[in-house]
Each structure stands twice: as structure tokens, then as C-alpha cells.
Amino acid sequence: MVATALLTTVAERRAAILRAVKAVPRGAIASYGEIALRAGLPGRARLVGQVLRDSSDRRLPWHRVTGAQGRIAFPAGSQLFREQVRRLTGDGLQVERGRVVRSHQNPHDIDRLLWASRD
DNA sequence: GCGGTGACTGACA
């Protein structure tokens, strides 16, 4: 039996990651590391980035995935950077200096940074 | 097998 108890194959890991990304609701964001954690792959943040880069799924809300501090991972001004900002804005989020900021009402939540759904 | 390269991250200086 090739299968093992945990996520072993590339396909399984990828599926788990994509699943986690799709689970992020509109108006919320999650860091690469958070997604990895949700996918059952703690510490595999870079893997998340790779999967997203390789994925061509238009349905994927990849724009809701940011750096651990709410930072957009692309070079400021780049095509993808602007694309992500546009989408996040469309989700009702506020982006300043390449970083997602909370609504003016709860400025303190910035410390938490991640508003990914939990449960 | 080895070393470089990231859509990463937390710790430090």
C-alpha cells in the first residue's frame, strides 16, 4: 500500500491546499502559513505559494492569501500585485501600501491580521 | 546527488 496515514502525494497536498484557499470567505484573508496549517501542512507556507502559482483555476480566491502580516507577496506595482489589490478591494477590504488593513472601525484588529474563518 | 530559487516566516540587528 503506497498510501500512508498523512498527506503524502503531491496531488493530495495540492488538493488540501486548494481546498483551504477556497474555504476563505469573501472579506477575509489568510496567510500562506495559515493556509498550510489548515491544509494539515504546518510550516509549508512556501508550498502554498507554489501551488497557487501553478494553479490556473479561475475560481480560486487566491487574492485572499497574503503574507503573514497581511502583505501582498508581489512586487509593488506589478501586474499580479495590482490584480490582487483590485480583487481584495472588491471583497470590501482596504489595502494600503501593499498591505491589507481592517475597516476603519476596528483598527486594532491589525495585530491579528488574519480574518480567515475558523472552526 | 547538489545547489539555486522562490506567491513564506519568525527572530534579530
Next chain:
DNA sequence: CTGTCAGCCACCG
């Protein structure tokens, strides 16, 4: 705030 570094893992030459 910026920059460096050590972990991290899949992929590529």
C-alpha cells in the same frame, strides 16, 4: 521601518 539568516520544501538544471 529595512536587511539578513536560518528553517522550510518542491522543482529544476
